[in-house]
Amino acid sequence: MVSKKPRIVIIGAGMAGLAAANKLFKSTNSKQLFELWVVEGGSRIGGRINSSEFCGDQVELGATWIHGIQGSPVYEIAQESALLHSDQPWEVMDGFYSREQITVAEGGYELNPSFVQPISTLFKNLRKFSEGKPVDGDGLSSKIVKRWSNFGPGNLSVGSFLRHGLEAHWSLVKDQKPVDGVGNWSRKSLEEAVFAMHETTHRAYSAVDDLWTLDYNAQSEYEMFPGEEITIARGYSRVIESLASVLPVGTIQFGRIVEKIEWQPDGCSQELRMKDGDDGRPVKLQFCDGSTVSADHVIITVSLGVLKRGIDQDCNMFIPPLPSLKIQAISRLGYGLLDKVFLQTNRPIIKKPMISNSLLANGQEALEVESLSDEEIVNGFSTTVSNLLSSKSQDESDEDSGDGKQLKFDKVLRSGWGSDPLFLGSYSYVAVGSSGDDIDELAEPLPENSSDLDSPRSQLQVLFAGEATHRTHYSTTHGAYLSGIREANRLLKHYNCDVV
Numbered sequence: 090m091v092s093k094k095p096r097i098v099i100i101g102a103g104m105a106g107l108a109a110a111n112k113l114f115k116s117t118n119s120k121q122l123f124e125l126w127v128v129e130g131g132s133r134i135g136g137r138i139n140s141s142e143f144c145g146d147q148v149e150l151g152a153t154w155i156h157g158i159q160g161s162p163v164y165e166i167a168q169e170s171a172l173l174h175s176d177q178p179w180e181v182m183d184g185f186y187s188r189e190q191i192t193v194a195e196g197g198y199e200l201n202p203s204f205v206q207p208i209s210t211l212f213k214n215l216r217k218f219s220e221g222k223p224v225d226g227d228g229l230s231s232k233i234v235k236r237w238s239n240f241g242p243g244n245l246s247v248g249s250f251l252r253h254g255l256e257a258h259w260s261l262v263k264d265q266k267p268v269d270g271v272g273n274w275s276r277k278s279l280e281e282a283v284f285a286m287h288e289t290t291h292r293a294y295s296a297v298d299d300l301w302t303l304d305y306n307a308q309s310e311y312e313m314f315p316g317e318e319i320t321i322a323r324g325y326s327r328v329i330e331s332l333a334s335v336l337p338v339g340t341i342q343f344g345r346i347v348e349k350i351e352w353q354p355d356g357c358s359q360e361l362r363m364k365d366g367d368d369g370r371p372v373k374l375q376f377c378d379g380s381t382v383s384a385d386h387v388i389i390t391v392s393l394g395v396l397k398r399g400i401d402q403d404c405n406m407f408i409p410p411l412p413s414l415k416i417q418a419i420s421r422l423g424y425g426l427l428d429k430v431f432l433q434t435n436r437p438i439i440k441k442p443m444i445s446n447s448l449l450a451n452g453q454e455a456l457e458v459e460s461l462s463d464e465e466i467v468n469g470f471s472t473t474v475s476n477l478l479s480s481k482s483q484d485e486s487d488e489d490s491g492d493g494k495q496l497k498f499d500k501v502l503r504s505g506w507g508s509d510p511l512f513l514g515s516y517s518y519v520a521v522g523s524s525g526d527d528i529d530e531l532a533e534p535l536p537e538n539s540s541d542l543d544s545p546r547s548q549l550q551v552l553f554a555g556e557a558t559h560r561t562h563y564s565t566t567h568g569a570y571l572s573g574i575r576e577a578n579r580l581l582k583h584y585n586c587d588v589v
């Protein structure tokens with residue numbers, strides 16, 4: 090019989106993995122009930138949290154925001170560890186969206202806010218309605234969204250919902266007076282452009298290639314914590330460091346890329362347990378250097394992108410393959426790409442001086458940006474931004490535009506989430522054709538019907554955590570955190586430890 094302590098191996102030292110490790114360690118610290126390991130493929134902790142430096146500025150290449158502070162466990166850690174204030178804060182963008190913004194049409198025409206605002210309000214209300222939130226006021230846009238109250242189920246996408254809303258707006262608003270001072274733009278095409286600008290932002294934040302692949306019905310299931318959205322002044326990575334700090338030295342092993350996960354769908358028979366060279370633990374991990382490690386329980390926290398590749402015919406990460414329901418869930422759920430590009434310029438772009446400017450790219454575009462050289466990026470963005478601003482600069486050459494008309498960026502730093510094999514994208518979404526049920530299915534531990542199996546160490550062999558396994562908070566750091574705690578608690582309960 091097996092007499093050693095159960096061995097728990099967590100794959101991935103990101104938010105989910107370290108939340109689970111922290112929880113397991115703290116809960117059993119004095120008793121030392123488990124052998125606990127974290128195996129990380131990369132050379133740092135944090136995963137999709139990656140606080141970095143650019144031209145003397147501190148920037149976040151991955152997660153940046155705490156999406157709502159009330160009830161957020163990430164906010165709680167940041168507060169307890171005094172991470173929210175700093176003299177030299179990381180990428181301060183708080184209040185970014187409420188600051189006065191200008192909207193510029195191609196050719197440098199600055200749009201009057203009184204023109205932009207109604208379309209922005211329409212977009213905001215459509216978005217809120219799709220998220221199941223109350224819609225502001227009782228004006229035109231609430232009339233429009235009411236039309237959707239009895240919209241039937243089916244494979245409706247966010248993209249199609251939004252465009253129906255815009256069409257409804259046009260059918261109700263008869264004012265087609267031309268807009269002054271914007272060159273050849275018609276009112277309708279300008280409205281369409283403003284609406285499309287909001288769609289682009291929404292697309293980036295959902296990390297989808299196309300809003301037509303984002304499921305409409307899932308939107309109202311997604312939850313946000315109430316309260317402000319803020320950045321972490323001393324860097325997001327500090328939250329991760331705080332979780333890792335309780336673990337004994339050596340718990341986290343770096344450069345350990347898991348290639349194969351062998352598990353026992355029918356539990357672990359007595360014979361197998363006694364087999365030569367087998368230490369009786371039901372799960373075996375094989376690393377890319379050929380070494381192996383056995384475990385009683387494995388918590389997988391790798392991204393949905395890594396799982397998607399893992400179920401590929403030519404990869405077959407799981408031996409035997411995952412049950413078909415899980416494979417379907419992994420295939421159907423969406424996993425997108427969002428990248429951040431930081432550029433340095435030595436002169437102000439329109440009125441406000443800026444040192445470095447962060448831009449977002451997503452989907453297929455982002456993957457293309459990742460494949461370009463730094464020089465190509467710097468030149469490309471310099472030309473694009475210069476063209477966008479060209480007529481603007483001529484108008485205001487007296488005060489703002491500096492010495493030359495041509496804007497030139499000097500330096501670039503960008504993330505590479507799509508091409509990094511440890512991530513293969515940025516975060517998950519519910520795609521048309523999938524639903525929240527797929528997320529729950531993904532979160533189910535293996536083997537199925539575990540409780541029928543004889544020994545407790547044959548049960549709960551493979552557990553799933555990570556951002557993509559949280560039904561209502563997927564795509565966020567707190568979703569990842571909560572999923573790690575969930576799986577740690579599952580194991581603690583399994584061994585009758587107190588679950589707080």
Ligand SMILES: Cc1cc2nc3c(=O)[nH]c(=O)nc-3n(C[C@H](O)[C@H](O)[C@H](O)COP(=O)(O)OP(=O)(O)OC[C@H]3O[C@@H](n4cnc5c(N)ncnc54)[C@H](O)[C@@H]3O)c2cc1C
Nearest residue numbers: 101103104105130136137152153154347515555556565566
């Ligand atoms: C650009 C960007 C912006 C974002 N902005 C925000 C934001 O503002 N707010 C927010 O809340 N969230 C944001 N997110 C999402 C957030 O970063 C993630 O949801 C969260 O960090 C995911 O944590 P995780 O533990 O689930 O996965 P990960 O952080 O991906 O951790 C998994 C770990 O597993 C490792 N790994 C992968 N494969 C293997 C293998 N085969 N063997 C061993 N190890 C492996 C990886 O190296 C990684 O360290 C953003 C993400 C990106 C990319």
Ligand SMILES: *[C@@H]1O[C@H](CO)[C@@H](O)[C@H](O)[C@H]1NC(C)=O
Nearest residue numbers: 195196270271272273274275
């Ligand atoms: C406006 O459009 C006409 C024809 O479509 C074109 O000839 C003209 O150059 C355009 N003017 C501007 C300012 O773009």
Ligand SMILES: *[C@@H]1O[C@H](CO)[C@@H](O)[C@H](O)[C@H]1NC(C)=O
Nearest residue numbers: 139141142150504505506509
């Ligand atoms: C994380 O940040 C470092 C720089 O600090 C960078 O080299 C690396 O590419 C980043 N990772 C990703 C996936 O963007």
Ligand SMILES: *[C@@H]1O[C@H](CO)[C@@H](O)[C@H](O)[C@H]1NC(C)=O
Nearest residue numbers: 242243244245421521522523
């Ligand atoms: C929804 O989409 C899926 C996959 O794209 C398809 O199999 C299914 O039949 C569609 N359902 C409806 C109601 O259109």
Ligand SMILES: *[C@@H]1O[C@H](CO)[C@@H](O)[C@H](O)[C@H]1NC(C)=O
Nearest residue numbers: 354355412536537538539541
């Ligand atoms: C688990 O139980 C369900 C329902 O009892 C059954 O349909 C399914 O085949 C079982 N799965 C396995 C792997 O035994």
